[in-house]
Amino acid sequence: MSGIEETVESVQVNEGKEFDVEVEEHIEDEFAVDPTRYIFYRDRKEWADLEPVPQDDGPNPVVKIAYSEKFSDVYDYFRALLKNDEKTERAFALTADAIDLNAANYTVWHYRRVLLQALSKDLKEEMKYITNIIEEQPKNYQVWHHRRMVVEWLNDPSEELRFIADILSQDAKNYHAWQHRQWVIQEYKLWDNELEFVENLLEEDVRNNSAWNQRHFVISHTTGFSDPAVVEREIQYCLNQIRKAPHNESAWNYLKGMLQDRGLSSQPGLLERVLELKETHCSPYLLAFLFDCYEDALENITQKEKVEEEEQKETLRKALEICRLLAQEKDTIRKEYWEFLGRSLRNKYGNGSLTEQPVFQLCVITASVHR
Amino acid sequence: MSVYKQIHSLPQPTLLREQHYQYLKKGLRHLSDAYECLDASRPWLCFWILHSLELLQEPIPAAVASDVCQFLARCQSPTGGFAGGPGQHAHLAPTYAAVNALCIIGTDEAYNVIDREKLLDFLWSVKQPDGSFVMHVGGEVDVRSAYCAASVASLTNILTPKLFENTTNWILSCQNWEGGLSGVPGLEAHGGYTFCGTAALVILGKEHMLDLKALLRWVVSRQMRFEGGFQGRCNKLVDGCYSFWQAGLLPLLHRALYKEGESELSQQRWMFEQQALQEYILLCCQNPTGGLLDKPGKSRDFYHTCYCLSGLSIAQHFGNMDNHYEVILGKEENRLAPTHPVYNICPEKVAQALQHFLRMPVPEVTAVFEKH
Numbered sequence: 001m002s003g004i005e006e007t008v009e010s011v012q013v014n015e016g017k018e019f020d021v022e023v024e025e026h027i028e029d030e031f032a033v034d035p036t037r038y039i040f041y042r043d044r045k046e047w048a049d050l051e052p053v054p055q056d057d058g059p060n061p062v063v064k065i066a067y068s069e070k071f072s073d074v075y076d077y078f079r080a081l082l083k084n085d086e087k088t089e090r091a092f093a094l095t096a097d098a099i100d101l102n103a104a105n106y107t108v109w110h111y112r113r114v115l116l117q118a119l120s121k122d123l124k125e126e127m128k129y130i131t132n133i134i135e136e137q138p139k140n141y142q143v144w145h146h147r148r149m150v151v152e153w154l155n156d157p158s159e160e161l162r163f164i165a166d167i168l169s170q171d172a173k174n175y176h177a178w179q180h181r182q183w184v185i186q187e188y189k190l191w192d193n194e195l196e197f198v199e200n201l202l203e204e205d206v207r208n209n210s211a212w213n214q215r216h217f218v219i220s221h222t223t224g225f226s227d228p229a230v231v232e233r234e235i236q237y238c239l240n241q242i243r244k245a246p247h248n249e250s251a252w253n254y255l256k257g258m259l260q261d262r263g264l265s266s267q268p269g270l271l272e273r274v275l276e277l278k279e280t281h282c283s284p285y286l287l288a289f290l291f292d293c294y295e296d297a298l299e300n301i302t303q304k305e306k307v308e309e310e311e312q313k314e315t316l317r318k319a320l321e322i323c324r325l326l327a328q329e330k331d332t333i334r335k336e337y338w339e340f341l342g343r344s345l346r347n348k349y350g351n352g353s354l355t356e357q358p359v360f361q362l363c364v365i366t367a368s369v370h371r
Numbered sequence: 372m373s374v375y376k377q378i379h380s381l382p383q384p385t386l387l388r389e390q391h392y393q394y395l396k397k398g399l400r401h402l403s404d405a406y407e408c409l410d411a412s413r414p415w416l417c418f419w420i421l422h423s424l425e426l427l428q429e430p431i432p433a434a435v436a437s438d439v440c441q442f443l444a445r446c447q448s449p450t451g452g453f454a455g456g457p458g459q460h461a462h463l464a465p466t467y468a469a470v471n472a473l474c475i476i477g478t479d480e481a482y483n484v485i486d487r488e489k490l491l492d493f494l495w496s497v498k499q500p501d502g503s504f505v506m507h508v509g510g511e512v513d514v515r516s517a518y519c520a521a522s523v524a525s526l527t528n529i530l531t532p533k534l535f536e537n538t539t540n541w542i543l544s545c546q547n548w549e550g551g552l553s554g555v556p557g558l559e560a561h562g563g564y565t566f567c568g569t570a571a572l573v574i575l576g577k578e579h580m581l582d583l584k585a586l587l588r589w590v591v592s593r594q595m596r597f598e599g600g601f602q603g604r605c606n607k608l609v610d611g612c613y614s615f616w617q618a619g620l621l622p623l624l625h626r627a628l629y630k631e632g633e634s635e636l637s638q639q640r641w642m643f644e645q646q647a648l649q650e651y652i653l654l655c656c657q658n659p660t661g662g663l664l665d666k667p668g669k670s671r672d673f674y675h676t677c678y679c680l681s682g683l684s685i686a687q688h689f690g691n692m693d694n695h696y697e698v699i700l701g702k703e704e705n706r707l708a709p710t711h712p713v714y715n716i717c718p719e720k721v722a723q724a725l726q727h728f729l730r731m732p733v734p735e736v737t738a739v740f741e742k743h
Contacts, residue, residue: 060438063399068407103408110507331596
């Protein structure tokens with residue numbers, strides 16, 4: 001499901017002198033035939049026994065792709081192999097050509113895996129092959145799935161963390177790479193150095209949300225977030241990163257995400273620390289976090305021991321003020337959302353005396369006129 | 372060059388209808404060899420193009436529609452489901468695309484292409500005990516598969532609770548600390564996967580089991596304050612396709628919250644800045660010679676054409692059949708047809724397909740894949 005680069009016009013492959021008859025004859029007289037020159041399968045002697053199978057698009061094709069000669073040739077022979085269920089070395093070799101032409105053809109990959117098994121191919125060699133393919137095309141589903149299968153068959157994850165680190169060094173947010181990494185770590189219990197790996201990535205780019213996610217992944221599967229020492233350490237870490245880069249949404253999301261199950265107001269002193277930061281390191285994210293703290297406090301006030309009604313009113317007032325500030329000044333792109341949250345909060349905790357008539361009621365009348 | 376000047380000097384942003392129409396009309400028949408990389412996704416090309424045409428309210432000539440039906444019939448696997456091209460293996464993504472494309476066409480010929488019994492066999496063949504689905508036999512698992520399966524099963528009336536046993540819990544386990552959903556449990560929240568998981572749960576009637584408030588906060592935070600478009604993940608760049616995958620979540624959440632008794636929902640607007648998204652798409656995502664794209668500087672393609680237009684439609688239309696409110700940036704001619712936020716085909720086509728297939732009995736499972 002990915003977009004592609006589309007050329008405005010298709011480029012005709014210029015075959016050049018190799019296909020000029022006179023020159024070709026001359027070459028064969030004086031030089032060895034260039035072994036790297038590409039020969040169509042239809043011209044290969046070793047394939048003469050196999051009848052190629054053209055694609056059956058029907059009489060009035062749609063979304064008809066103007067395949068290159070090379071593409072059609074390879075896939076005509078692939079279809080022939082499939083039809084005969086041929087499980088040979090030459091079939092295996094052809095799959096590499098087919099993959100090279102379209103690495104997203106999952107039918108070819110499946111066939112290659114069947115052949116790997118049927119021909120008892122050297123899986124270590126296959127690891128080298130798939131390593132190269134992924135380096136060339138790291139954003140393809142099939143190549144990563146294939147690697148996972150080979151690692152499983154070999155039951156050997158020893159190269160994985162280093163390999164994935166290399167891919168991530170080229171694109172630190174490659175989703176497939178992270179998915180493969182999490183699978184390897186979980187499957188083979190390779191947790192030991194992962195937090196360090198994450199911290200290094202965050203050193204390089206504190207805004208790398210994939211790395212923040214990995215942080216959460218490692219901690220939740222090792223120490224967990226119940227240990228107060230862990231939580232305090234993580235809060236400290238977040239606040240430090242926020243001081244360095246105040247407008248980094250990832251750090252704020254991580255802080256909230258880590259604490260939200262327990263409730264933001266469960267962490268003593270946190271609200272105060274954030275209010276301190278507000279003076280020098282304010283951001284829409286800080287304000288949203290404050291709102292969440294106040295909302296959580298309101299949620300828990302009604303459940304815990306009786307709190308002064310004044311205090312509750314004050315918390316509500318502060319929360320609503322933040323909604324207004326965000327909607328009208330600091331985060332106007334999310335105006336509809338912050339106004340909704342304000343109305344919701346008022347509706348839930350307010351006692352009706354505070355507010356003017358909601359403006360939306362007027363709009364309902366005009367909406368039906370606009371219909 | 373003159374069209375470029377048109378876009379950037381006109382007082383009003385203009386949807387380049389004619390240019391997009393020509394681009395789509397051509398692509399439906401012929402594609403350059405640059406599309407070799409999508410040779411295993413040809414039903415997708417049918418869907419992206421047909422859906423774009425239906426949003427532009429351009430009719431599909433009957434002959435073309437029939438040709439699409441016959442082509443997709445050749446993409447159908449003898450063991451059920453649809454493949455990326457004739458002779459390839461069935462895969463949930465082209466299955467989703469093919470069924471959607473056929474529903475857009477909406478003729479009896481189109482509906483009759485689908486072998487419902489075999490389709491059900493195919494869905495069983497990719498179902499996993501933990502509730503997830505692999506994308507194809509011997510393939511990878513991620514939340515896209517649940518959406519593809521739920522979409523085709525519900526449209527063609529082959530859905531049974533047993534088929535989706537444990538699927539709800541598996542999808543729920545994809546909601547993470549960020550509030551959005553990941554491709555598989557543990558990964559980063561991502562717009563495409565969040566849409567797939569949420570829409571699948573809506574189809575299964577289980578969307579209320581998500582932490583809707585956390586999801587809402589995550590998705591509204593994905594709209595870029597300067598660009599107006601949406602990013603796919605926190606701290607990444609804007610991309611026109613997320614105009615649908617992300618913004619499309621807001622109609623779903625609006626309805627989910629409404630069903631949960633939320634009284635303060637707007638009756639006019641989705642909870643994202645609709646005008647800003649329309650501006651991003653119209654001013655930054657159009658190729659002057661037709662087609663839409665990710666962001667300025669990128670090439671056009673049919674995937675981005677489909678999802679930019681789908682997102683534009685979402686941004687223009689609030690509500691449902693009974694209560695409909697429009698926000699059209701620029702001329703009235705910029706108006707697109709509304710799209711269904713679950714299936715992403717026009718709502719009339721959804722209703723028509725459901726009506727057609729609900730008359731038929733749910734097939735008995737014929738192949739030996741059903742788990743005990």
